[in-house]
Amino acid sequence: MTMIEHDKIKGLSDRMAAEEVRGRSPWADARKRFMKNRAAMVALIVLVLIVIFAIFGLAFAEWDYESIDFMVMGSAATQGMPSLENGHYFGTDDLGRDIYARTVMGTRISLMVGTVGALVAVIVGTLYGATSGYIGGRTDQVMMRLVDILLSIPYMFVLILLLVIFGRRLEMLFLGIGLISWLEMSRIVRGQTLTLKNREFIEAARATGVPGWKIILRHIVPNLLGVVAVYATLLVPLMILTESFISFLGLGVQEPLTSWGALISEGAGTMRYGTIWQLGFPLGFFCVTLFALFFIGDGLRDALDPKDR
Amino acid sequence: MTHAEPLLDVRDLRVTFDIRREGDMPWSPPRLLHAVGGVNFALNPGETLGIVGESGSGKSTLARALIGLVPANGHAIWQDGTDLIGLSPRRMLRYRNDIQMVFQDPLASLNPRMTVGQIIAEPLRTHHPGLSRAEIKTRVKENMERVGLLPNQINRYPHEFSGGQCQRIGIARALIVEPKLIICDEPVSALDVSIQAQVINLLADLQRDLGLALIFIAHDLSVVKHISDRVLVMYLGRVMELAEAQSLYAAPQHPYTQALLSAVPVPDPELERSKTIIPLAGELPSPMSPPSGCVFRTRCPRAQAACAESVPELMGSPTHLTACHFPGKLSEEEVALAVQAEAEPA
Numbered sequence: 001m002t003m004i005e006h007d008k009i010k011g012l013s014d015r016m017a018a019e020e021v022r023g024r025s026p027w028a029d030a031r032k033r034f035m036k037n038r039a040a041m042v043a044l045i046v047l048v049l050i051v052i053f054a055i056f057g058l059a060f061a062e063w064d065y066e067s068i069d070f071m072v073m074g075s076a077a078t079q080g081m082p083s084l085e086n087g088h089y090f091g092t093d094d095l096g097r098d099i100y101a102r103t104v105m106g107t108r109i110s111l112m113v114g115t116v117g118a119l120v121a122v123i124v125g126t127l128y129g130a131t132s133g134y135i136g137g138r139t140d141q142v143m144m145r146l147v148d149i150l151l152s153i154p155y156m157f158v159l160i161l162l163l164v165i166f167g168r169r170l171e172m173l174f175l176g177i178g179l180i181s182w183l184e185m186s187r188i189v190r191g192q193t194l195t196l197k198n199r200e201f202i203e204a205a206r207a208t209g210v211p212g213w214k215i216i217l218r219h220i221v222p223n224l225l226g227v228v229a230v231y232a233t234l235l236v237p238l239m240i241l242t243e244s245f246i247s248f249l250g251l252g253v254q255e256p257l258t259s260w261g262a263l264i265s266e267g268a269g270t271m272r273y274g275t276i277w278q279l280g281f282p283l284g285f286f287c288v289t290l291f292a293l294f295f296i297g298d299g300l301r302d303a304l305d306p307k308d309r
Numbered sequence: 310m311t312h313a314e315p316l317l318d319v320r321d322l323r324v325t326f327d328i329r330r331e332g333d334m335p336w337s338p339p340r341l342l343h344a345v346g347g348v349n350f351a352l353n354p355g356e357t358l359g360i361v362g363e364s365g366s367g368k369s370t371l372a373r374a375l376i377g378l379v380p381a382n383g384h385a386i387w388q389d390g391t392d393l394i395g396l397s398p399r400r401m402l403r404y405r406n407d408i409q410m411v412f413q414d415p416l417a418s419l420n421p422r423m424t425v426g427q428i429i430a431e432p433l434r435t436h437h438p439g440l441s442r443a444e445i446k447t448r449v450k451e452n453m454e455r456v457g458l459l460p461n462q463i464n465r466y467p468h469e470f471s472g473g474q475c476q477r478i479g480i481a482r483a484l485i486v487e488p489k490l491i492i493c494d495e496p497v498s499a500l501d502v503s504i505q506a507q508v509i510n511l512l513a514d515l516q517r518d519l520g521l522a523l524i525f526i527a528h529d530l531s532v533v534k535h536i537s538d539r540v541l542v543m544y545l546g547r548v549m550e551l552a553e554a555q556s557l558y559a560a561p562q563h564p565y566t567q568a569l570l571s572a573v574p575v576p577d578p579e580l581e582r583s584k585t586i587i588p589l590a591g592e593l594p595s596p597m598s599p600p601s602g603c604v605f606r607t608r609c610p611r612a613q614a615a616c617a618e619s620v621p622e623l624m625g626s627p628t629h630l631t632a633c634h635f636p637g638k639l640s641e642e643e644v645a646l647a648v649q650a651e652a653e654p655a
Contacts, residue, residue: 023424023465200418204482207376208432209398209405222422 030226033303040299043292050289054107062087063098065105066256072096082277091277094270102258103281109170109259110240110286113177117239118232120178125185126228130216132186133193144190147183155180156245163251170253173246177239188231192224226304233297237290244286260286314388315351316490316522317375322348322383322394324367324374324546328597342596344370345381346546346604349623354388354489357516357523359537359554361530361569365593367546368526369413372492375524376408377401388489406436409483413495415475419467425478426463429453432486452481456511473504480511490522497532509536530573534558542566545596545604552629562629562636564609565589587644588651603634610647611635 034040063069069088072080073096080092082099090099132143159176166172196202197220205215244261246252253259260282267279324345329337345367352358360368374381377393385393393404409432412418419428429449433440440448450460456477467475476496483491493512497505513536516523527533533540533554540557542550542565550563561567568587575581589608594600600607606616615634623630639647 020461020464023462023469025424025466026421026468200412200414201420203378204410204412204418204479205420205431207378207405207410208435208482208486209402210431210435218423219420223420 030303034299037299037302039295040302043295043299046288047292047296050107050285050292051111054104054111057104057107058101061089061098061101061104063101065101065258066097069096069098080275090281091275093266093278094275097256099263099278099281102263103285106258106260106263106282107285107289109253109257110243110261111289113173113243113259114236114240116174117177117181117242118235121181121185121235122228122232123182124178125182126189126221126224127216128182129186129189129191130193130220130224133190134197134212134216134220136194136197140190144187147186150180151183156242159242159246160249160251163246168251168254170257173243173252177242181235181239185228185231185235188227189224192227193220196220196223226300230297230301230304233293233300237293240286240290316354316356316388317352317393318384318386319348319350319352319375320384320386322371322374322381322385324370324379324381326379340597343599344546344596345374346599347383348543348546348548350541350548350551352490352522352524354522355516355520356539357513357525357537359533359540360524360526360543361528361533361540362543363528363569363593365545365596366543367596368528368543369494370546371543372410372494372524372526376405376410376492402436406432406486407489409486409488409491411476411479411483411491411493411496414499415472415479416467418479419475421467424464424466425453425458425470428467428478429482429485432482436486448485449481452485455484455515456481471504472500473507476500476504476508477511480508480515484515484519487519488521490524492524492526494526495528496525498527498529505532512536530569542569545594545599547604548623548632549605550629550631550633551623552631556629560638562625562631562638563605563633564611564639565605567639585644585648587639588647590647590650603632610639610643610650 058064069086069092071086072088072092074094080088080094080096082089082091088098088100090103092098093102128143128147132140159180162176163172202215202219205219210218240260243252243259244264247259247261248265250265252261255262263282264279264286267275267282271279322345323343326342326344327339328342329340348371350358360371362368370379373379375385375393377396377398381394383394387393387404387407391404393401396404419425423431426446426449429452430445433445433448446463449463453460453463458474458477458481462470467478470478479496496512497508500508509532512523512525515521523536525533525536537554540550540552540554541548542557542563544565550557550561550566552562557566558570561570564587568589571585571587575584587610591608594604594607600617602615602617602619603609603612603621606612609616613635619634621632621634623632625631625636
């Protein structure tokens with residue numbers, strides 16, 4: 001007993017004498033809680049593996065994503081099935097193109113679309129919403145009505161028009177998805193800002209004369225990031241789904257480039273000819289990624305929930 | 310008491326909020342709430358002015374108006390002759406360095422995502438942007454030591470501190486720019502009693518050492534008595550009595566002050582049982598439509614017809630001002646009548 005006490009006192013005195021004690025930030029706390037969430041950690045590992053697959057997958061491919069294997073062309077159902085011998089690990093499509101390489105490319109494009117969409121949402125949506133909420137009054141009204149107007153436009157219709165008029169370019173797709181993704185985010189952020197704005201620490205900053213934009217960046221945004229992070233992880237699958245839908249309609253990325261949506265669309269068209277791998281592999285990656293992202297979002301929400309503290 | 314130039318001369322300060330309801334048309338008549346109505350006082354350098362009053366009497370609003378957090382009318386003349394009310398934010402910035410504020414809820418007034426060092430340094434970084442990181446850190450540590458915090462805790466976060474320590478952080482943040490006036494808005498209401506004493510003594514020591522002026526807002530009369538040179542009693546946004554602390558506690562002139570003081574618990578159980586609390590009938594009137602004349606008349610045991618007609622001015626000796634048409638100690642009959650009126654259901 002006395003030994004334990006003695007150790008404790010010594011530990012305490014060491015800690016007090018230490019040059020500068022390192023604090024335990026709210027972020028570190030959240031990280032610890034997230035690590036304890038097994039489902040979220042597994043999902044995170046799976047997602048990391050998929051990202052690695054997207055980046056380095058082509059190095060292991062024996063075929064590239066656009067060249068046609070004339071040996072199997074036209075007889076995909078009989079000779080194009082997944083096999084290690086001819087190098088088509090995931091089989092080929094009807095034209096004899098390697099599904100493995102095409103899935104890697106599709107994963108790249110889809111993840112990119114999801115990340116860009118979520119990034120635009122986080123940056124633009126957070127700043128727009130926080131500014132609107134912090135300034136308040138008439139400015140807030142005008143800024144939020146603008147969001148309402150943009151939200152009331154059927155965005156899929158606009159996106160399709162955009163792609164038809166300006167051509168089916170990848171940049172157009174990014175632009176279109178970026179344009180719509182921040183609207184919901186800015187609303188959520190504005191609501192959170194309203195609850196933060198009257199807290200005493202904001203008042204303390206105002207009383208001491210900190211300029212408005214610094215209050216937004218230094219005090220409001222860091223306190224919003226929890227909500228923003230959770231919503232962003234849920235937004236990535238939404239963006240991937242949007243892109244997949246557009247690609248499924250045949251308006252997304254241009255051949256020979258591809259995405260999950262385009263691959264699934266092709267696979268779905270040929271599944272009754274007995275070439276189920278053309279649908280199965282891209283669809284499997286698609287579903288696993290979406291599940292992983294949802295679990296991560298869920299884990300983040302639990303980890304960042306202030307009520308748990 | 311020095312009678313030099315006052316540090317802050319507040320004249321006829323008024324704060325009126327328009328609490329228009331959501332969905333009201335732009336042309337519908339404004340709904341005005343008079344939170345502070347015509348407050349006058351002068352604060353000398355190095356002096357502590359206590360402000361007391363019940364909830365909703367406009368104490369905090371007065372403080373926020375002085376520091377420019379809520380729009381106000383009237384005048385608040387700083388030492389150098391500048392009127393702080395209605396100053397543009399750019400010109401006000403210079404004075405924000407001299408006037409700092411300590412808030413009621415210690416934890417809520419600190420940003421949970423910033424370290425203690427960053428929190429304390431914020432006023433310094435705002436008002437002296439030229440300072441190097443090392444200089445800022447040295448001054449932060451000096452001030453942490455001054456308020457009784459360990460300087461090696463500079464990288465900790467607010468949630469790792471107790472309420473009393475958080476309030477010390479708030480005080481260090483106010484002190485770091487070497488202000489001339491600190492406005493303390495109920496700095497100890499959220500703390501338990503033993504910690505209250507520590508924080509109040511810290512404030513009193515700092516004030517003595519640094520020659521600060523303090524405006525100390527509280528609803529605890531014994532706390533205010535302990536720290537204040539002069540005390541200002543507010544009711545429904547108006548000043549009822551303004552006097553030197555000794556004089557106010559020994560011989561309160563305004564019936565409201567007497568009622569407040571009679572309700573202060575006495576540590577001696579014998580005395581506590583035998584004393585009479587002067588009851589105040591009814592509730593605080595709505596600040597949307599304050600009573601005519603003297604705002605306290607609806608609850609005053611001594612109210613007469615004259616009280617409804619004209620607003621009483623602050624009058625009396627320079628050290629003891631009272632806003633009452635009939636000041637003076639309530640007689641025993643008046644107290645007895647008030648107690649009786651309280652006992653009978655209206």
